[in-house]
Amino acid sequence: LSEILGFYGLAYWYAEQVTILGLGPIWQSDNIKAKERAAGQLEAGGVMAFALSEREHGADIYNTDLILTPAGADDEEGVVFRASGEKYYIGNGNVAGMVSVFSRRADVDGADGYVWFVADSAHPSYHLIGNVVHGQMYVSNFRLDDYPVREEDILCTGPDAFSVALNTVNVGKFNLCTASIGMCEHAFYEAINHANNRILYGNPVTDFPHVRASFVEAYVRLAAMKLFSDRAIDYFRSASLDDRRYLLFNPVTKSKVTSEGEKVVVLLWDVLAAKGFERNTYFAEVARLIGALPRLEGTVHVNVAQILKFMPNYLFSPAEYPEIGTRDDAADDVFFWAQGPARGASKVQFADWTAPYERCAHIPNVARFYEQARALRELLVTAAPDAEQQKDLDFMLVVGHLFTLVVYGQLILEQAELLGVADDLVDQIFDVQVRDFSGYAVTLHGKSGSTAAQQEWAVAAVRKPVTDTER
Incomplete structure (x- = not known):
C-alpha cells in the first residue's frame, strides 16, 4: 500500500x-x-x-x-x-x-x-x-x-x-523505502514516455547513447531497491527474539534504499532537463520531495552508524538459521509489537553471507563484486580502523557505506533467486554495485586520516565492471 x-x-x-x-x-x-x-x-x-x-x-x-x-x-x-x-x-x-x-x-x-x-x-x-x-x-x-x-x-x-x-x-519507518520506490516508478514512467516521444535531430531522445545509459542505470538501481526491500520484509515478518537480523536490514532500507531513490531521480532528471520543473508533471513533485525520505529518519548517517554495529558478527561470526521463505501470507505478526528491550544489536548474528554470492558467482559482475566484498573483510583483518579512527564518524561512515553494499547485495541475490530474475538483470545491477564500491574505496583513500595500509587497500579494491558488449 x-x-x-x-x-x-x-x-x-x-x-x-x-x-x-x-x-x-x-x-x-x-x-x-x-x-x-x-x-x-x-x-x-x-x-x-x-x-x-x-x-x-x-x-x-x-x-x-x-x-x-x-x-x-x-x-x-x-x-x-x-x-x-x-x-x-x-x-x-x-x-x-x-x-x-x-x-x-x-x-x-x-x-x-x-x-x-x-x-x-x-x-x-x-x-x-x-x-x-x-x-x-x-x-x-x-x-x-x-x-x-x-x-x-x-x-x-x-x-x-x-x-x-x-x-x-x-516498524513505522520501514516503509520509507517503499515510498521511495513508488515515487521513482512513477517518475521513471513519466521520464521514459516523454523522452521516447521527444524527437531531436530526427531521432527519439531515447536513441542517444547517454540517455540510454541513464535509463539503464536508473532502471537497475530501481530494480535493486525493490529486490532488497521485498527480501527485507521476509526477514522482518519472520523475526523473533532468537532472530533479530531485521535490526540490520531495516536501517539499510531506511538509508540505502531511499538514497538510491535520490540517485534514480537525478539520472532521470538529466534526461528530462527543464521538463522536470514543469508543474503539470508528477516528476516536479518527486524531484522536490525524494530527498525527504532518507532524511525523515534523522539522517542517513544515523542509520549507517547503526549498521556498523553489526559488521563484526555479519562478516566474521556466522550462525545457523532456518531458511526464510517469501512472506506474503496473511498472518498476525505479533513480534512487531513485542520486540523486547531495544539493546543488544552488537550480539545479533547472521547466516553465512557468502552463500548467495557463491551460488551466483557464475554471473560475471556478481563474481567481481564478491572479490571486493572479500577484500573488505581482509581490510578489517589487516588494516582495521584504529581506536582514533573509530571515534571519527566521518571516516567510519565510508567504511559503513562499503559494508552496506555487501549487505545490500546479499538480499538482492536472495530475492533474485526466489523470483527467478534473469541473470542479465542481476549482472547489470552488480555492474552498479562494483562501481559504487570502487567509488567509496577511492573516498576512503582520500580521507585525511587513512593510513598507508588503508590507502594501499583502497587502490587495490577498485574494480572495473565486466562489460557485456552485446547487452
Missing part, C-alpha cells in the same frame, strides 16, 4: 506512515481501552500522530521537555498527571484523534521517568501552533498546557517506554 501511495503522491503516503507510527506505542502497550479506541477511530477513517521529536532535542530521544507533573489534591477526579511542553515536526498533529506523546515525569529521574500517553488534538489544552513545512502534508508544532492525563491515557512507562520509542521507529 505504501508503494502505491508513494506512486501517486508523498502526501498520501505521509498520512498513512505517521498513522502507523502513532499506533506503535498503542499496539505495544497493555492498555486494552486505548487499543479499542484506536480501532474505532481507524474504522471511522481517522489518523494518528507520533509525538516523539522536539525542536531543541531533535533525534536525541533520551531528552524530552514534555513534562508530566503529578496531579494535585484539588485536581479533577481521574486526572493523574498534568502535561506541559512542546512537540515539533509531528505529522497529522492537526487532526489526529489519538496523539501518542513521549514524556517524562517531573518527580522521577532517569529512564524510570519516561511515559507514553495519548492526547486528543481537539482538547482545549492541546494548542496547535502551526505547520512547519510548505505543502499538503501537515507536519505540526503543538503545545500542551496543563493537559489532563488520566490512567486510561497512559500506554507504558519507564525503560519499556524508551524501548517502545525505538521499536516503533523500527
Whole structure:
C-alpha cells in the first residue's frame, strides 16, 4: 500500500506512515481501552500522530521537555498527571484523534521517568501552533498546557517506554523505502514516455547513447531497491527474539534504499532537463520531495552508524538459521509489537553471507563484486580502523557505506533467486554495485586520516565492471 501511495503522491503516503507510527506505542502497550479506541477511530477513517521529536532535542530521544507533573489534591477526579511542553515536526498533529506523546515525569529521574500517553488534538489544552513545512502534508508544532492525563491515557512507562520509542521507529519507518520506490516508478514512467516521444535531430531522445545509459542505470538501481526491500520484509515478518537480523536490514532500507531513490531521480532528471520543473508533471513533485525520505529518519548517517554495529558478527561470526521463505501470507505478526528491550544489536548474528554470492558467482559482475566484498573483510583483518579512527564518524561512515553494499547485495541475490530474475538483470545491477564500491574505496583513500595500509587497500579494491558488449 505504501508503494502505491508513494506512486501517486508523498502526501498520501505521509498520512498513512505517521498513522502507523502513532499506533506503535498503542499496539505495544497493555492498555486494552486505548487499543479499542484506536480501532474505532481507524474504522471511522481517522489518523494518528507520533509525538516523539522536539525542536531543541531533535533525534536525541533520551531528552524530552514534555513534562508530566503529578496531579494535585484539588485536581479533577481521574486526572493523574498534568502535561506541559512542546512537540515539533509531528505529522497529522492537526487532526489526529489519538496523539501518542513521549514524556517524562517531573518527580522521577532517569529512564524510570519516561511515559507514553495519548492526547486528543481537539482538547482545549492541546494548542496547535502551526505547520512547519510548505505543502499538503501537515507536519505540526503543538503545545500542551496543563493537559489532563488520566490512567486510561497512559500506554507504558519507564525503560519499556524508551524501548517502545525505538521499536516503533523500527516498524513505522520501514516503509520509507517503499515510498521511495513508488515515487521513482512513477517518475521513471513519466521520464521514459516523454523522452521516447521527444524527437531531436530526427531521432527519439531515447536513441542517444547517454540517455540510454541513464535509463539503464536508473532502471537497475530501481530494480535493486525493490529486490532488497521485498527480501527485507521476509526477514522482518519472520523475526523473533532468537532472530533479530531485521535490526540490520531495516536501517539499510531506511538509508540505502531511499538514497538510491535520490540517485534514480537525478539520472532521470538529466534526461528530462527543464521538463522536470514543469508543474503539470508528477516528476516536479518527486524531484522536490525524494530527498525527504532518507532524511525523515534523522539522517542517513544515523542509520549507517547503526549498521556498523553489526559488521563484526555479519562478516566474521556466522550462525545457523532456518531458511526464510517469501512472506506474503496473511498472518498476525505479533513480534512487531513485542520486540523486547531495544539493546543488544552488537550480539545479533547472521547466516553465512557468502552463500548467495557463491551460488551466483557464475554471473560475471556478481563474481567481481564478491572479490571486493572479500577484500573488505581482509581490510578489517589487516588494516582495521584504529581506536582514533573509530571515534571519527566521518571516516567510519565510508567504511559503513562499503559494508552496506555487501549487505545490500546479499538480499538482492536472495530475492533474485526466489523470483527467478534473469541473470542479465542481476549482472547489470552488480555492474552498479562494483562501481559504487570502487567509488567509496577511492573516498576512503582520500580521507585525511587513512593510513598507508588503508590507502594501499583502497587502490587495490577498485574494480572495473565486466562489460557485456552485446547487452
